[in-house]
Amino acid sequence: xxxxxxxxxxxxxxxxxxxxxxxxxxxxxxxxxxxxxxxxxxxxxxxxxxxxxxxxxxxxxxxxxxxxxxxxxxxxxxxxxxxxxxxxxxxxxxxxxxxxxxxxxxxxxxxxxxxxxxxxxxxxxxxxxxxxxxxxxxxxxxxxxxxxxxxxxxxxxxxxxxxxxxxxxxxxxxxxxxxxxxxxxxxxxxxxxxxxxxxxxxxxxxxxxxxxxxxxxxxxxxxxxxxxxxxxxxxxxxxxxxxxxxxxxxx
Numbered sequence: 001x002x003x004x005x006x007x008x009x010x011x012x013x014x015x016x017x018x019x020x021x022x023x024x025x026x027x028x029x030x031x032x033x034x035x036x037x038x039x040x041x042x043x044x045x046x047x048x049x050x051x052x053x054x055x056x057x058x059x060x061x062x063x064x065x066x067x068x069x070x071x072x073x074x075x076x077x078x079x080x081x082x083x084x085x086x087x088x089x090x091x092x093x094x095x096x097x098x099x100x101x102x103x104x105x106x107x108x109x110x111x112x113x114x115x116x117x118x119x120x121x122x123x124x125x126x127x128x129x130x131x132x133x134x135x136x137x138x139x140x141x142x143x144x145x146x147x148x149x150x151x152x153x154x155x156x157x158x159x160x161x162x163x164x165x166x167x168x169x170x171x172x173x174x175x176x177x178x179x180x181x182x183x184x185x186x187x188x189x190x191x192x193x194x195x196x197x198x199x200x201x202x203x204x205x206x207x208x209x210x211x212x213x214x215x216x217x218x219x220x221x222x223x224x225x226x227x228x229x230x231x232x233x234x235x236x237x238x239x240x241x242x243x244x245x246x247x248x249x250x251x
Contacts (some may be wrong), residue, residue, distance in 0.1 A: 001021070003024060004179060011209075012045075014206070015206065027047065028053060031053060048085075049081060049085075058088055059090065059093055060089035062092055062093065062110065063095050064097050067094075067100075086113055086117075087117075089114060091118050091120060091238060092114065093120045095124070096158055118238070119234055120231060121231070121233040122230060124158065126225055129142060129226075130209075131224075142166040146198060147200065148170075148199040148203070149163060149172070149173045151205050152211075171197040172193055172197040174190055187212065187220070202222050206226055206227075
């Protein structure tokens with residue numbers, strides 16, 4: 001991965017113990033380091049535009065809640081390339097499909113844009129609730145709890161939707177900028193707001209936790225809602241493409 005900020009590499013290392021994570025803006029240099037360390041497959045995060053590396057398979061993730069970035073590239077919209085660049089993809093993966101009001105319209109628009117690419121549909125599913133002072137609990141432990149949500153991610157609305165899906169009563173939301181660099185002052189403000197709105201728990205994301213943990217003092221509690229991605233349609237097509245990569249690699 002490029003390693004913008006320290007949160008995502010740290011979160012990946014915690015989630016994937018034993019799997020080497022390389023963070024370097026120079027992806028070619030990073031891939032070389034991975035190969036030197038014995039890797040035979042390099043999985044790039046956010047690598048669709050990084051054309052210096054020849055790839056075996058391009059998976060383009062499309063957030064179904066805002067699929068076309070308001071129709072414009074940065075800074076006017078959210079797109080990093082014109083929509084026509086989607087034709088480079090080998091497979092189109094629609095994410096957050098359960099939260100998208102116009103899913104079928106989006107899917108049809110993508111078919112018109114790139115008819116030959118298989119479409120895979122996925123959803124984000126609440127997984128576990130982690131605590132620094134107790135054992136992990138199922139995400140269902142949120143049911144009926146009054147919570148204050150704290151995050152510095154790209155889509156804070158989806159974080160709230162996941163918590164509410166599990167039955168949490170969201171008393172407050174603090175949504176900071178993506179890759180926000182937390183300070184001790186941020187922690188104190190968040191804890192004060194948690195108490196002020198009558199929330200029982202301050203809940204954050206996995207990516208935020210790695211930055212918050214060093215700032216917490218004893219008995220200051222922050223819970224983390226972990227999320228997993230489930231494929232709800234197109235799994236066979238996706239696995240066939242991955243099998244093709246393994247066959248070409250001889251592994």
